[in-house]
Amino acid sequence: MLTLRVLVFFLCITSSNLAFSQSLSFNSKCMTSKFLNSTDKKKNLIQAEDLSRFGLDKLQKKTFSASNRFLVHYDTVGINAPSQIDLNKNNIPDYIDSVLYYFEYAYQKEVVEMGYFSPIPDNGLSGSDAYDVYIKDLGNEPYGFYGFTSPESQPINPKIDKHDRFYSLIAIDNDYSPKDSTLGENNIKRQTYNETGIRALRITAVHEFHHAIQLMYASQDNVMMMELTSTSLENIIFPDSKDNLKNLNLLFRSPSLF
Ligand SMILES: [Ca+2]
Ligand SMILES: [Ca+2]
Helix, strand or coil: CCCCCCCCCECCCCHHHHHHHHHHHHHCCECHHHHHHCCECCCCECCCHHHHHCCHHHCCEEEECCCCCEEEEECCCCCCCCCCCCCCCCCCCHHHHHHHHHHHHHHHHHHHHCCCCCCCCCCCHHHCCCEEEEEECCCCCCCCCCEEEEECCCCCCCCCCCCCCCCEEEEEECCCCCCCEEECHHHCEEECCCCCHHHHHHHHHHHHHHHHHHCCCCCCCCHHHHHHHHHHHHHHHCCCCCHHHHHHHHHHHCHHHC
């Protein structure tokens, strides 16, 4: 199995803070806030258009992690397919082995060791109680981000919970290639990922899984706080990761945004 790893920064794009979202749009790494803000607070409904737009229900194959806590959905051919190299000959692409490994690692660190609520089981969503992780080419246009976590359910217990809580799903990139590119500031094409390959996979796993945990807790109104805490975990769990430092420039330049 490849010993790859990852990191992600999640930006808050709220309708009530449009200037903020515009200023940060070039630096978006995580789309979780977009889905949170698509939730109709009045009707407690999840807007499904964004999810269907990603075709998450059409991937060709799925594989459970060893503990059956995670189910990874991926393609074997086409633009979204990860490398099919299988050096350990277990009939699972090595990249998918690494995805399974690092999500189990995120569970161990964040639920078992840190004691956060678990988003697993997920009440049978997508056919099993395993948490569903989807592999897509998110690093190239029209996307250009590390990953996202999206509510996948109606509020879990709206009659009892003071604030909405949700089961969720995660989507991450198919390779975190240094060749993945997107349009940045002034429409100049730039490399999407600062850290690449398994280093990007590992930080994305702990970051997005933390968003899944956050959705098991009360209110998601402060998406910036959600983003900052998920990003901080990247460096807490993987101290040699420096991916999050890119965001310091924005913090010092525009502290009021935080
Ligand atoms: Ca499931
Ligand atoms: Ca990619």
